[in-house]
Amino acid sequence: MAVEIKYVVVRNGEEKMTFASKKEADAYDKMLDMADQLTLLLAEAPVNLSEDAQEALALYLAGQKEALQQILKGGSLSVSETSDLSEVPQPDSKPARKPRKAEADAA
Template sequence: MAVITRYVVEHKGVEKLVTTDKKEADKYDKMLDVADNLARYIEAKGIKLDEPVMEELSILLSENKDVVGKLFKGTGASELLEQEKAEIVELERKQA
């Protein structure tokens, strides 16, 4: 018999991630905390969005913090999107 430790990340009472990797669970949990902070900041600045839209936006920004940082430094969105596309193609090529 094997004993398997599972880490469950919940957000607002909803199970978001189940993994056996503690580092992955901690990283995802931190990303969700950052997303919550972003949502509170956006709301405090008076921007009104439906809750599902706000959650999706704040998670997107949190998951892509490195890309957002590059955008703030002046890198063009089309350039970053092309880089992401090239990375996906490379990953798919390696998996094939």
């Protein structure tokens, strides 16, 4: 019999992701903490974003921590860095994005 150790990131009683190493699980949990704080910041923004859009944007920005820090320090991104920006782990339980009102009206 084989024994496997799995590390599960749980938020509000809901399993978000499962990892094979504690280091990866801790990194993902930290990213979710950053996303929570960014969601609070985006809620105060002078831009009308739905709650789902705020959460999705916050999760994306938290996943792009290094690139975001570089930009905020006045730097710029190279072409290779911008091509890697879509590689953010996403929880399987995230609902599909709802169409915006303008998109729904146009359809």
